[in-house]
Amino acid sequence: MKRYFQILLILSRMALKLFAQFRANTVGIMFSTSIWSFLVLSTIYLTTRQVRMVFGYTPGELLALGATQVVFLGIFHTFVSKNIEKIPEYVNQGFLDSILLKPVDSQFLVSFTHLNFPALFRMVIGIYALYHLASISSISINGIAGILGFSAALAFSLILIYSIWYMFATILIWFPQMDNIVEFLYHLNTASRYPVSFYQEFGLFLVIMFSPFSIALTVPLRLLTGKADIYEVSALIITSIVFFFVSRLFWLYALRSYTSASV
Amino acid sequence: MKKIFRLFLIAMHRGSYIRSRSLVWFLLTIFVPGIICMYWIVAIRQNPELGKTLSTSFMVTYYLTAVTLAALIVSHVKDHIARLDIQQGELSQYLLRPFSYYFHNILFEEIPYRVIQGGYGILVISLIAFFFPNLIRYSMSPMLFLFTITSMILGFFVCFTLEMILGLIALWFYDLRLFHSAYEVLFILLGGWNMPIFLFPKQIYTAALFTPFPAVIYVPTLMFSGKITEIEAPGWLLYQAFWFLIIFVVYKIIWHFGLKRFTAAGI
Numbered sequence A: 001m002k003r004y005f006q007i008l009l010i011l012s013r014m015a016l017k018l019f020a021q022f023r024a025n026t027v028g029i030m031f032s033t034s035i036w037s038f039l040v041l042s043t044i045y046l047t048t049r050q051v052r053m054v055f056g057y058t059p060g061e062l063l064a065l066g067a068t069q070v071v072f073l074g075i076f077h078t079f080v081s082k083n084i085e086k087i088p089e090y091v092n093q094g095f096l097d098s099i100l101l102k103p104v105d106s107q108f109l110v111s112f113t114h115l116n117f118p119a120l121f122r123m124v125i126g127i128y129a130l131y132h133l134a135s136i137s138s139i140s141i142n143g144i145a146g147i148l149g150f151s152a153a154l155a156f157s158l159i160l161i162y163s164i165w166y167m168f169a170t171i172l173i174w175f176p177q178m179d180n181i182v183e184f185l186y187h188l189n190t191a192s193r194y195p196v197s198f199y200q201e202f203g204l205f206l207v208i209m210f211s212p213f214s215i216a217l218t219v220p221l222r223l224l225t226g227k228a229d230i231y232e233v234s235a236l237i238i239t240s241i242v243f244f245f246v247s248r249l250f251w252l253y254a255l256r257s258y259t260s261a262s263v
Numbered sequence B: 001m002k003k004i005f006r007l008f009l010i011a012m013h014r015g016s017y018i019r020s021r022s023l024v025w026f027l028l029t030i031f032v033p034g035i036i037c038m039y040w041i042v043a044i045r046q047n048p049e050l051g052k053t054l055s056t057s058f059m060v061t062y063y064l065t066a067v068t069l070a071a072l073i074v075s076h077v078k079d080h081i082a083r084l085d086i087q088q089g090e091l092s093q094y095l096l097r098p099f100s101y102y103f104h105n106i107l108f109e110e111i112p113y114r115v116i117q118g119g120y121g122i123l124v125i126s127l128i129a130f131f132f133p134n135l136i137r138y139s140m141s142p143m144l145f146l147f148t149i150t151s152m153i154l155g156f157f158v159c160f161t162l163e164m165i166l167g168l169i170a171l172w173f174y175d176l177r178l179f180h181s182a183y184e185v186l187f188i189l190l191g192g193w194n195m196p197i198f199l200f201p202k203q204i205y206t207a208a209l210f211t212p213f214p215a216v217i218y219v220p221t222l223m224f225s226g227k228i229t230e231i232e233a234p235g236w237l238l239y240q241a242f243w244f245l246i247i248f249v250v251y252k253i254i255w256h257f258g259l260k261r262f263t264a265a266g267i
Helices: A002-021 A023-048 A059-093 A096-101 A106-112 A117-135 A143-173 A181-193 A196-200 A204-224 A230-255 B002-017 B019-046 B056-073 B078-087 B091-095 B101-131 B142-171 B177-190 B202-209 B218-224 B233-259
Strands: none
Touching (some): A023 A117, A059 A181, A106 A143, A143 A181, A143 A204, A143 A230, A196 A204, A204 A230, B056 B101, B056 B218, B091 B101, B101 B233, B142 B177
């Protein structure tokens, strides 16, 4: 574990050097990441401004859910998504060979080699949005306990969404031409913008399909506002652990079918 | 003409070669509007005051039409142009061909994919119309149908030319993420992708009309769903034609100056 932490530190140092080396690009990425945050928040604002309450949430709470998504995506895009984006390239061009030959766990290297620190700017925007919503009384924050609960739950949410992304990306080992599946994953995150009660309106199938995405953001927010109950928190923890182990087993199973640089 | 047709058939063949990839692109187009459409269905059901101005059938028709038209109209050539043609120097081969680069991209890069993805769109809308006839409402006179087809063609050209311009920016800049993100966000927000823009606050709606984005999906979708009447339609067509003209002139200027910077072997 210590060794992996040291590797992560080295990778972070490399990413920071890149961050400092291409300063214009860094500023560009920070702007583009802010633009996407703006899209999330403005979409929720525009779609909710004419309603009083929908699926048990006020417009302010839905905006807070959007802000939580912005925080979440800031962290997720910093550590994970750039790496998942590279998987089609690894599989298509056979770079996965060199990863498999290294004396480090392949899933770890595939998942964390490329860190994208400018994306953390999005997290700052999300935290500011949450702070602003609390200051205008759209939501009430449950003190330090709420903030700690929010941070801890967000860590489990990251594991959960990471596992789902990783399972989808693993499919590319069998179907390397379908590299646009990663683009689809970016869109799939939109499902986390609405609570489970929203999907319940459309039947069990959608609840099963989208509830992992949904609880990934609603539970941290409900912990922040002091509304979460033990069942919700347990559901998030158990789901994230189960999904993580399933994604791990799926990756190991898929590697058996990896044929190196050929389609 | 025969040769061009043969080249087009090759492009069609290439486009249909990996159909699963096209299906993922289509799912990608349908996913976010689908979720937002579901949101409106619940919002209208749970907020009766909203039901006075909006109906579920209108919203479902709007989003289904928008995603189908998006599959038929919305071009995605900018990444191809920037990455392969300019940064890897493939543009050289197209400069030697007996037709323009603009024409090449329309006929061989864009239309085959629009036909395949549009096919998926039409299939989905037909299935929904068949199984849930009350959810979708189309009422259209032959004249309005003609206007709608013209509007779709103009929407395609506006979008395609915008994408060409965004691709050609690679002649000046290496990292295009900022330009592409700004374009995509504005397109999603002001182009009526997330919601019909007439539902925006008045100032934002007016501001949106001063951009070319509503000309791509929003206008043809409103015509299809019957929100624009026969009398209003020519005005909207003029709006689209105006934006196409402006964007095409900008494209020509960028192409003229940008080509001088092209070094063939990458950037």
